[in-house]
Amino acid sequence: MPYDFANIEQKWQERWNESHCFESHTDPSKEKFFCLEMFPYPSGALHMGHIRNYSIGDVLARFLRKNGKNVLYTIGFDSFGMPAENAAIKYKTRPHDWTLSNIAYMTEQLKRMGYSYDWRREAITCLPEYYKWNQWIFLQMYKKGIVFQKEAPVNWCSTCGTVLANEQVVEGGCWRCGTPVTKKNLKQWFIKITDYAQELLDDIEKDLGGWPRRVRIMQTNWIGRSEGARLSFKIPELNYELEAFTTRFDTVYGITFIALAPEHELVKRMKDSMNAEDAQKLSEFVSLVSSQSSIERSDAGAEKLGFKTPFYGIHPVTGKKIPIWIANYILIDYGTGAIMGVPAHDQRDFDFCRKYDIPIIPVINPSDGTVLDGSTMTHAFEEDGIVCNSENFNGMKTSDAIKAMIDWGEKENICKREVNFKLRDWLISRQRYWGTPIPFVYCDKCGVVPVPEDQLPVRLPEDVEVKEVGHSPLLDLPEFLNTTCPHCGGPARREADTMDTFFCSSWYFDRYCSPGDDKAPFEKSDVDYWMPVDQYIGGIEHACLHLIYARFFAKFLTDIGLTKYREPFTRLLTQGMVIKDGAKMSKSLGNTVDPTEMVKKYGADTIRLFILFAAPPNNDLEWSDRNVEGAHRFLNRVWRYVEENAEALKAHGDKIIPMNAIKDSKLRELKRKIHTTIRDVTHDIYDEKQFNTAIARLMELVNAVYALNDSSADSWTLKREAVDVLLNCLSPFCPHITEELWQMLGHQNMLCLEAWPSADDESLVKDSVTIVAQINGKVRGKFERPAGMEKSELERSIMSEKMIQDRLMGHEVVKVITVPDKLVNIVIKG
RNA sequence: GCCGGGCUGGUGGAAUGGUAGACACACGGGACUUAAAAUCCCGAGGGCGUAAAGUCCGUGAGGGUUCAAAUCCCUCGUCCGGCACCA
Numbered sequence: 001m002p003y004d005f006a007n008i009e010q011k012w013q014e015r016w017n018e019s020h021c022f023e024s025h026t027d028p029s030k031e032k033f034f035c036l037e038m039f040p041y042p043s044g045a046l047h048m049g050h051i052r053n054y055s056i057g058d059v060l061a062r063f064l065r066k067n068g069k070n071v072l073y074t075i076g077f078d079s080f081g082m083p084a085e086n087a088a089i090k091y092k093t094r095p096h097d098w099t100l101s102n103i104a105y106m107t108e109q110l111k112r113m114g115y116s117y118d119w120r121r122e123a124i125t126c127l128p129e130y131y132k133w134n135q136w137i138f139l140q141m142y143k144k145g146i147v148f149q150k151e152a153p154v155n156w157c158s159t160c161g162t163v164l165a166n167e168q169v170v171e172g173g174c175w176r177c178g179t180p181v182t183k184k185n186l187k188q189w190f191i192k193i194t195d196y197a198q199e200l201l202d203d204i205e206k207d208l209g210g211w212p213r214r215v216r217i218m219q220t221n222w223i224g225r226s227e228g229a230r231l232s233f234k235i236p237e238l239n240y241e242l243e244a245f246t247t248r249f250d251t252v253y254g255i256t257f258i259a260l261a262p263e264h265e266l267v268k269r270m271k272d273s274m275n276a277e278d279a280q281k282l283s284e285f286v287s288l289v290s291s292q293s294s295i296e297r298s299d300a301g302a303e304k305l306g307f308k309t310p311f312y313g314i315h316p317v318t319g320k321k322i323p324i325w326i327a328n329y330i331l332i333d334y335g336t337g338a339i340m341g342v343p344a345h346d347q348r349d350f351d352f353c354r355k356y357d358i359p360i361i362p363v364i365n366p367s368d369g370t371v372l373d374g375s376t377m378t379h380a381f382e383e384d385g386i387v388c389n390s391e392n393f394n395g396m397k398t399s400d401a402i403k404a405m406i407d408w409g410e411k412e413n414i415c416k417r418e419v420n421f422k423l424r425d426w427l428i429s430r431q432r433y434w435g436t437p438i439p440f441v442y443c444d445k446c447g448v449v450p451v452p453e454d455q456l457p458v459r460l461p462e463d464v465e466v467k468e469v470g471h472s473p474l475l476d477l478p479e480f481l482n483t484t485c486p487h488c489g490g491p492a493r494r495e496a497d498t499m500d501t502f503f504c505s506s507w508y509f510d511r512y513c514s515p516g517d518d519k520a521p522f523e524k525s526d527v528d529y530w531m532p533v534d535q536y537i538g539g540i541e542h543a544c545l546h547l548i549y550a551r552f553f554a555k556f557l558t559d560i561g562l563t564k565y566r567e568p569f570t571r572l573l574t575q576g577m578v579i580k581d582g583a584k585m586s587k588s589l590g591n592t593v594d595p596t597e598m599v600k601k602y603g604a605d606t607i608r609l610f611i612l613f614a615a616p617p618n619n620d621l622e623w624s625d626r627n628v629e630g631a632h633r634f635l636n637r638v639w640r641y642v643e644e645n646a647e648a649l650k651a652h653g654d655k656i657i658p659m660n661a662i663k664d665s666k667l668r669e670l671k672r673k674i675h676t677t678i679r680d681v682t683h684d685i686y687d688e689k690q691f692n693t694a695i696a697r698l699m700e701l702v703n704a705v706y707a708l709n710d711s712s713a714d715s716w717t718l719k720r721e722a723v724d725v726l727l728n729c730l731s732p733f734c735p736h737i738t739e740e741l742w743q744m745l746g747h748q749n750m751l752c753l754e755a756w757p758s759a760d761d762e763s764l765v766k767d768s769v770t771i772v773a774q775i776n777g778k779v780r781g782k783f784e785r786p787a788g789m790e791k792s793e794l795e796r797s798i799m800s801e802k803m804i805q806d807r808l809m810g811h812e813v814v815k816v817i818t819v820p821d822k823l824v825n826i827v828i829k830g
Numbered sequence: 831g832c833c834g835g836g837c838u839g840g841u842g843g844a845a846u847g848g849u850a851g852a853c854a855c856a857c858g859g860g861a862c863u864u865a866a867a868a869u870c871c872c873g874a875g876g877g878c879g880u881a882a883a884g885u886c887c888g889u890g891a892g893g894g895u896u897c898a899a900a901u902c903c904c905u906c907g908u909c910c911g912g913c914a915c916c917a
Contacts, residue, residue: 002868171914214912217834221913228917246917259917298915327915334916341917347831348915422916543912613854614842620910622842627855634854640869693844696853703853706870772849777898779849817897823848827897 002632003639005603009736013114021753022065022073022116026513026529030070034530035061036509036569038538038546039076039123042102043083046109048578048585048611048623049539051595055608056575056617056691057537058115062732063685065116066756072530073116074512076123077103080131080435081501082160082176088466095434096462099126109596113604114735116752121515125504126434130511132457133521134503135439137553138428139450140560146192147428149448153263153332154427155294156184161470162431163188165500166424167222167545172295175545180293189438189497190425193552197223197421200551203567210571212618218543224422229406229415231340233258233313233322238269242313242324245335245420248345249409250401253390254363256353257341258313258324259306262286263332270309282307282326289328297328304329304352316414327352335420343380344372350380363389364398426549428500433464433472435498443485443492452486458494472496505546506553509533509568527563536569539577547572573689576620578611585623593623605734606632612691612733635737638702638730642723642741649723650746652716659763667718668767670708674722675763677701681729682756695733701726720745725757772823773798775807791818798824 016022037057040050054075061073084095091098103124110117123130141147155164157174163186168175193200201223204216228247235242242258260266267286271279285307289297296302305328312321329348330339343353344362353360360374364385371388372381384398393401409415429438437458439451451458461480464473474480474496485492507521513530514522532554547569554568577584580591598607610631615621642649662668677697684694705722708715723745731738731751742751766787771794773781781803785794795818798804804826811828818824 214834218912221833224913224916226916244917248917302915304915329915329917331916339917346917348917351915420916540911616843619843624842624855627842630855637869692842693853696844699853770849774848774898777896782849815897817848819848823898825848825897
């Protein structure tokens with residue numbers, strides 16, 4: 001008869017709830033541990049990826065609690081966002097209702113899994129008591145001068161009907177729906193995350209040692225620092241000084257053209273100074289380029305298009321006239337939106353020049369003595385080499401030349417050292433309804449005016465009908481739009497755009513520290529105590545999104561004195577995907593497994609055990625119904641042993657026999673097994689976060705207990721010790737069944753409050769060890785020897801074994817390597 | 831193209847310089863049973879060998895360092911991931 005998991009799990013969930021045992025309190029006298037999981041979007045139901053994420057977190061939270069830490073562990077819902085609007089249209093409901101009912105359902109699912117959350121701390125971002133503080137923080141950023149509006153070509157997704165931040169464009173498409181992103185000129189709200197680019201970069205090295213290397217590299221690439229110089233070209237005809245950024249100032253003598261992005265401000269000036277016919281051609285070129293999607297335009301393999309203007313810039317070093325082109329491959333938002341074209345040493349410029357027949361002048365030759373010829377080169381020479389065709393600098397090595405030439409250029413006022421970042425300012429506006437209203441109003445008299453803090457929150461009207469994708473119902477709500485100017489009291493209009501939902505998720509962990517605070521986003525003393533997060537767990541897909549934004553928030557909040565930590569997440573664990581039939585589980589592939597059904601069939605403990613045992617957390621995990629059965633079978637095996645032997649085990653629970661009082665070798669072996677299990681499981685959970693091997697050790701302990709067929713009193717006492725340790729160590733993984741069996745054995749206290757066992761050194765000592773005998777590195781025999789034998793004695797003892805003697809016959813022993821308690825390797829000749 | 835991470839039995843995976851394959855799944859055998867399921871026990875990398883003994887091979891391929899390499903180094907293959915016209 002399999003154990004009755006349904007009733008047992010419900011029983012213990014009720015007990016935990018009634019006893020408030022997972023509620024934590026700010027208490028500086030205790031050592032804290034903040035265990036955080038990426039909170040879910042309430043899409044309707046939990047999927048296996050969530051179950052995996054939260055099962056990992058719960059093991060750590062329960063383990064650390066048992067180890068005396070004051071653990072903060074809770075959950076919330078990242079509940080603003082577009083799917084609610086789409087669902088509202090599809091199901092003829094309101095985003096608000098759809099979202100809250102999803103939250104209710106998913107909360108039930110989470111509770112059914114037995115996660116040890118402090119539910120009082122839950123944060124739901126779509127409620128005014130949360131998003132009020134989004135608005136408040138946004139205003140603090142505005143006060144600090146890092147929030148601004150600008151009109152710029154921004155990423156536009158036509159399917160979602162909204163703009164996107166740079167981080168939300170994946171391979172030229174929208175991160176949610178994949179629609180190719182186009183550029184659109186719009187006036188939008190931005191946050192100057194670029195002010196923090198250097199610090200975001202520096203702190204990766206300095207403080208993120210507890211993060212996977214992969215994520216650190218991804219962020220480093222994303223921030224994309226490059227060092228170089230800024231130089232300028234005078235354009236006498238237009239009375240303009242055109243600036244360009246380069247990382248290769250050493251190739252400055254190789255400039256044969258200048259290229260501008262079609263969006264560059266100079267383009268308009270040029271048109272004004274051109275004859276009507278040419279100006280018309282230029283306009284046509286610019287609109288051709290702007291009609292290209294960002295994939296067509298900015299993919300590495302995309303065709304380069306150019307337009308030759310009648311203007312020239314003056315080379316800052318040689319004074320020569322350099323023709324100015326407009327080219328589709330120049331990006332307006334990197335550097336200055338203009339480049340010095342050096343076709344001999346830049347493949348893009350090379351391709352462009354070959355196409356438009358622009359001269360190519362090599363100024364670096366390969367170190368092997370080859371002399372390049374611009375007319376016959378087949379590709380750009382981008383490696384380091386020796387400078388040529390560059391007057392005084394000829395003969396220098398590239399690495400020296402870059403430095404020397406910039407030094408010289410700075411002295412001569414030709415260039416200026418500069419650092420550029422790939423990271424762009426964070427575009428925060430969204431043309432959506434279901435998000436945090438941006439707390440600004442537009443007044444004809446006073447302009448753009450922030451909503452005063454005492455008037456927050458700017459409430460999002462909930463009783464609306466979303467009619468079509470991409471059209472915010474706020475635009476049809478005069479009672480929302482029409483307001484009075486906080487400045488002059490005259491009529492004004494509210495900002496109808498809402499915030500990127502990544503704003504909500506950039507500080508929710510601070511809110512967890514001070515739930516329900518209505519005076520501030522959080523209480524400083526709470527956050528000072530709990531933050532930073534000691535262990536963060538979530539998917540790798542947020543490496544360059546949420547994890548950058550949240551780091552930026554941390555630095556900003558510290559700068560305005562609200563917090564004192566500069567990095568929010570000390571350690572990060574990125575769990576792999578849950579795979580079925582070789583592909584990521586997804587609705588569109590129809591290969592999902594419903595957690596609720598699985599829990600109904602096997603119980604939460606089984607699902608948790610399976611998902612933690614099947615693979616180490618950072619690997620992808622292949623779903624296997626058979627292995628779920630296997631996990632279930634193991635729990636039944638544990639249950640059966642304890643239940644069938646409950647009387648004997650109970651009768652022997654009043655003492656622990658120390659190792660030195662045990663004579664029988666089988667019993668000594670079990671005693672040792674108990675303590676090596678404690679040692680290894682502790683190490684695997686805390687140091688390695690390798691739960692699959694921790695569970696394997698517990699399975700071994702169960703096998704060892706089953707294997708001991710000895711009904712002496714000492715044997716039962718030991719088996720009782722083994723079972724107590726087993727239940728305690730298994731409880732973070734499978735909390736319900738272990739509580740029930742713990743109680744069955746007569747324990748009064750709840751197991752979740754019981755201290756983690758500690759391994760007793762004396763019980764870890766081995767009586768005898770297997771010594772591997774090798775000859776020339778090959779295993780030739782294994783011999784039992786007492787542990788701790790002295791090196792020379794061990795060597796003598798193994799060498800004198802008949803089997804070894806036979807093999808040494810007729811050979812010369814060259815040398816013997818002995819590793820105490822492990823092996824003897826005899827090196828022979830002949 | 832650049833950067834990073836993998837590659838170990840039929841399968842998921844152990845082992846981070848010292849007995850390769852822990853633990854589990856699947857499989858085979860046995861016990862129990864009228865039978866089956868469940869359970870308990872046993873076996874198992876591959877080759878040669880009836881078997882035992884033995885012996886050889888074996889961690890993507892090849893080379894190197896070492897008494898000793900899945901583990902360290904070099905070259906290559908392959909798969910996955912990230913970035914990619916960022917001047």
